[in-house]
Amino acid sequence: MHTRLLLIVPTLLFSTNLLAEQFEVGQKDKKFTQDQLTIKVGDTVKFTNNDPFFHNVFSLSDAEMFDLGSYPQGESRDVTFETAGEVEVECAIHPEMRMTIQVQE
Ligand SMILES: [Cu+2]
Numbered sequence: 694m695h696t697r698l699l700l701i702v703p704t705l706l707f708s709t710n711l712l713a714e715q716f717e718v719g720q721k722d723k724k725f726t727q728d729q730l731t732i733k734v735g736d737t738v739k740f741t742n743n744d745p746f747f748h749n750v751f752s753l754s755d756a757e758m759f760d761l762g763s764y765p766q767g768e769s770r771d772v773t774f775e776t777a778g779e780v781e782v783e784c785a786i787h788p789e790m791r792m793t794i795q796v797q798e
Contacts, residue, residue: 694713717741717769718782718792720748725782726793733797734777749785755797756780 713735719726720742732738740750742764749763750770756778761770763786774780774796784790 713737713773715739715771719743720750720784720790723787723790725790728792729795730792730796731795732774734775735773736796737771737773738794739769739771742766747786748775748790750782751785752782754778754780757794762786765775 712733714732715737716730716732717739718730719741723744726743730738731798740761742748743766747763747765749761752758756776757774757780758773759772761772764770770794774794777796777798780794780796782792782794
């Protein structure tokens with residue numbers, strides 16, 4: 694009996710994240726490589742700078758607030774989205790850069 698309980702508990706703890714995926718959004722020519730992206734809770738987005746100058750990707754949305762700092766061409770930063778909702782992603786250096794990530798349950 695006790696052995697069986699020990700096996701069940703870890704399965705429940707990790708079951709929400711079993712199918713987590715990774716996506717990539719580039720920054721190229723002062724634009725995000727896509728305007729819209731739909732992902733699921735637990736998924737990760739890799740933000741990669743493809744421009745020969747710095748970008749500083751951030752979000753002030755309640756569903757996922759982050760500030761990746763400024764980083765140069767060829768570098769990337771990962772964000773894992775833990776809450777469902779709409780996330781506006783912007784760049785602190787280029788105010789015209791903007792995209793939306795829909796995080797679904
Ligand atoms: Cu930028």
